[in-house]
Amino acid sequence: MHGFSYNKGVLHCEEVELNALVAQHGTPLYVYSGGTIVDHFQRLDAALGGVEHEVAYAVKANSNLSVLRLLAKHGAGFDIVSGGELFRVLKAGGDPAHCTFAGVGKTREEIVYALKQGIYSFNVESEEELRYLNEVAGEMCLRAPVAVRVNPNVDAKTHKYISTGKSENKFGVDFEVIPDLYDRAARELPNILLRGLQMHIGSQLTSVAPFIEAVEKVAPLARELKQRHGIVFWSIGGGIGIVYQNSLESGAAEWWQTHTADDLPLTIERYGKELVPRLKDLGLKILLEPGRLIVGNAGVLVTRCLYEKKGKAKTFKIVDAGMNDLIRPALYEGHHAIVPLAQPASGERVVVDVVGPICESGDFFCQDRALPDFHPGECVALMSAGAYGFAMASNYNSRPLPAEVLVEGGSATLVRKRQTLEDLIAGEL
Numbered sequence: 547m548h549g550f551s552y553n554k555g556v557l558h559c560e561e562v563e564l565n566a567l568v569a570q571h572g573t574p575l576y577v578y579s580g581g582t583i584v585d586h587f588q589r590l591d592a593a594l595g596g597v598e599h600e601v602a603y604a605v606k607a608n609s610n611l612s613v614l615r616l617l618a619k620h621g622a623g624f625d626i627v628s629g630g631e632l633f634r635v636l637k638a639g640g641d642p643a644h645c646t647f648a649g650v651g652k653t654r655e656e657i658v659y660a661l662k663q664g665i666y667s668f669n670v671e672s673e674e675e676l677r678y679l680n681e682v683a684g685e686m687c688l689r690a691p692v693a694v695r696v697n698p699n700v701d702a703k704t705h706k707y708i709s710t711g712k713s714e715n716k717f718g719v720d721f722e723v724i725p726d727l728y729d730r731a732a733r734e735l736p737n738i739l740l741r742g743l744q745m746h747i748g749s750q751l752t753s754v755a756p757f758i759e760a761v762e763k764v765a766p767l768a769r770e771l772k773q774r775h776g777i778v779f780w781s782i783g784g785g786i787g788i789v790y791q792n793s794l795e796s797g798a799a800e801w802w803q804t805h806t807a808d809d810l811p812l813t814i815e816r817y818g819k820e821l822v823p824r825l826k827d828l829g830l831k832i833l834l835e836p837g838r839l840i841v842g843n844a845g846v847l848v849t850r851c852l853y854e855k856k857g858k859a860k861t862f863k864i865v866d867a868g869m870n871d872l873i874r875p876a877l878y879e880g881h882h883a884i885v886p887l888a889q890p891a892s893g894e895r896v897v898v899d900v901v902g903p904i905c906e907s908g909d910f911f912c913q914d915r916a917l918p919d920f921h922p923g924e925c926v927a928l929m930s931a932g933a934y935g936f937a938m939a940s941n942y943n944s945r946p947l948p949a950e951v952l953v954e955g956g957s958a959t960l961v962r963k964r965q966t967l968e969d970l971i972a973g974e975l
């Protein structure tokens with residue numbers, strides 16, 4: 547489900563016209579559907595109903611305070627990767643006792659902060675980090691609750707920049723050395739509390755097979771660690787992919803026709819149906835760390851066309867959003883459907899590149915794509931921009947960060963102001 551559709555010829559987010567939001571807040575503008583966020587969270591929660599579990603939303607996908615507040619209100623835990631994200635979760639009313647802290651490079655300040663707040667688990671990525679955590683916790687006369695991240699050496703079959711579960715990736719500890727590491731930690735590290743086991747094999751997985759492979763490979767290890775060390779949870783990570791091809795996009799019908807029942811993209815329900823039976827007899831609490839799945843299709847980036855430039859080889863539509871606002875296409879060839887705010891009257895298409903104003907050739911949102919025509923002054927929505935969109939935005943080219951709006955039913959709330967020029971230089975001396 548996603549909360550964006552044409553109603554009487556104009557694109558809406560839930561019951562709110564995107565045109566009206568643009569008139570009020572300008573462009574580029576991120577718009578999120580609160581209903582979609584909650585729907586995805588609740589459907590995943592329900593799909594895991596057959597096993598004791600907790601959904602810990604991966605904050606890095608979209609860390610706007612209002613998004614976090616909405617998820618906290620509906621009972622989500624949080625997977626964080628920095629002290630800054632912990633700060634945001636606390637500000638949004640999230641419970642630190644339901645936070646897990648991932649990442650290969652935690653600093654002393656971050657560790658101290660998270661220990662003081664009493665987070666649920668440090669998801670540790672190396673023996674060196676484990677020893678350091680033991681030392682810092684010792685100085686504070688505390689025990690640090692820990693899950694070591696196992697690298698199961700499974701191919702997630704996703705873009706190489708977002709694959710994390712192979713031996714050559716920097717993440718986690720090799721599968722084979724985990725039992726010995728837990729044994730030694732139990733013997734030698736008195737300020738470590740072995741609470742769980744964690745894994746995360748990559749992002750934007752569109753097939754359930756790698757998840758099954760990883761769960762089947764690691765389940766015996768989880769069982770062994772429960773027996774030997776009394777661990778109580780196993781986090782199987784995030785990474786559930788979403789469909790970026792959008793039903794509002796030209797060619798959508800053809801796209802769906804090229805997929806058969808077997809290779810249709812992963813659904814939440816299929817994920818639950820395949821994994822719950824493989825998890826439920828372990829007697830462990832199962833944690834999930836979805837980011838993209840919860841927010842990806844719940845957001846769009848609305849941008850206005852500034853110029854049409856007809857070159858010898860190509861036609862460029864130059865829009866007012868750039869790779870600094872949404873970097874996914876430039877960073878890992880991410881696809882975003884591009885949909886006019888005014889429903890196209892005919893099926894006519896033009897082949898264009900949609901590009902931003904940034905001084906980089908990688909600054910494009912699509913190349914050689916057949917789209918309904920649009921003209922300077924008109925707006926389009928870059929669909930499925932709710933995850934790794936604003937969260938990865940920067941001030942590159944000294945461009946102020948865009949505003950963000952959260953829609954719930956018929957009401958729209960500005961949840962982050964557009965940056966001003968003064969904001970750009972705040973903090974510079």
Ligand SMILES: *Cc1c(COP(=O)(O)O)cnc(C)c1O
Pocket residue numbers: 604606607625648649746748749750783784785786835836837838839933
């Ligand atoms: C990024 C990340 C996630 C979330 O990944 P999605 O693909 O957004 O679901 C979960 N766990 C860890 C450890 C991560 O680094």
